[in-house]
Amino acid sequence: MMKDVIRSLTALVTFLAGTQHVNAGVLGTRQVGGCAMLTGGTLYTYDVTSTQKNQLGDPVTSDWNCVGSSGCTATQGSTFTVGKTVTLGGSLDLDFEDIVAKAGITASVSITTLSGETGSVSLECPKGPWTCALIITPPVTILSGTATALNAMCLPVGDPQPFTMKLPEKMGPSGIMMGGHVDVCACQNFASWADAGAPSIVCPQPCNA
Numbered sequence: 001m002m003k004d005v006i007r008s009l010t011a012l013v014t015f016l017a018g019t020q021h022v023n024a025g026v027l028g029t030r031q032v033g034g035c036a037m038l039t040g041g042t043l044y045t046y047d048v049t050s051t052q053k054n055q056l057g058d059p060v061t062s063d064w065n066c067v068g069s070s071g072c073t074a075t076q077g078s079t080f081t082v083g084k085t086v087t088l089g090g091s092l093d094l095d096f097e098d099i100v101a102k103a104g105i106t107a108s109v110s111i112t113t114l115s116g117e118t119g120s121v122s123l124e125c126p127k128g129p130w131t132c133a134l135i136i137t138p139p140v141t142i143l144s145g146t147a148t149a150l151n152a153m154c155l156p157v158g159d160p161q162p163f164t165m166k167l168p169e170k171m172g173p174s175g176i177m178m179g180g181h182v183d184v185c186a187c188q189n190f191a192s193w194a195d196a197g198a199p200s201i202v203c204p205q206p207c208n209a
Contacts, residue, residue, distance in 0.1 A: 042093050043150045047160070048103045050144040054179050057082060057140035057166050061205040062118070065133040065187055068125040068198075074134055074184070077117040077176070082138045082168045084111055089163030092147050099143060100167065109141050109167040116171040123184045130198040131190035133207045139179035140166040 062078035084096065096111040118136055125132030146160035172178040186193040186200075187207035 044092070044095065044147040045150060045156075046095075046099050046102055046145055046147055048099060048143055048145040050142070051103050051105065052142040053105075053108070054139050054169070055142050055166075056137045056181060057168065058085060059135050059137045059204045061185065061187075061203040061207055062134035062136055063208055065131055065190075065207045066125055067131050067190075068128045071125070071127045072132070073124045074121050074132075077119045077121070078134050078136065078182075079115060079117050080136045080138065080177075081113055081115045082140075083113040084168065085166045087164045087166065088144075089147065089161055089165075092161055092163060094147060094163060094165075096165070096167075099145070099165075103143055105141060105143075105167075107170075109169055111167060114168040114170070116175050116177045118182050119176040121182055123182065125184055126197055126199060128192065128195065128197050130192040130195060131187040131207060132184050132199055133187050133203050135183050135185035135201055135203055136177070137181040138177060139169045141169055142166055 060080050060082060062074075062080060064074055064076070064078040066072035066074075086094065097106075100106050100109060100111060116138065118134065121134070123134065142164065144162070144164045146162055148160045149157045151157045169179070183201055184199045185203040186198045187203050189206040189209075192198060193202065
């Protein structure tokens, strides 16, 4: 009987020694002997099936604007902010850090909000009573793949669920945007934006007052 007790204690010590906390994107997840014991949330394993770099992301309105009554040209860099978006699989508890690492693009994209600058431009606001700004379409990397939920024994549960996300690509030297597209747009929150002669592109967000 004493031998059985010793064996039990040895097994317990081995179990505890093999227990460590890991960053799996889920609070309360522990790695135990190569498997996960879930104490909250869902743990997934990911398969990245497509990585498309230097794609056009969702457009944003610049912080610069001007009234075209006397004619004006944007010549200086304009700042903007862009973040990640999930276009498919938004209800999944995705671990962006894990997915980006699996795709091998940790050094080139951001999984948080990113600020940048367009650099020098030369874009003219048509002469008229409207107000112009810049519409900035930043470069993004589009990742697609599947997420498969795991149970407490690290076995797949259910079918793989598809996901697609847009991640902003990191800026170049001095925070200047590399790639993407910049154009002039008409500010909807100012008068005359729909008049004939105004920029044909409408700013996606309100312009600065």
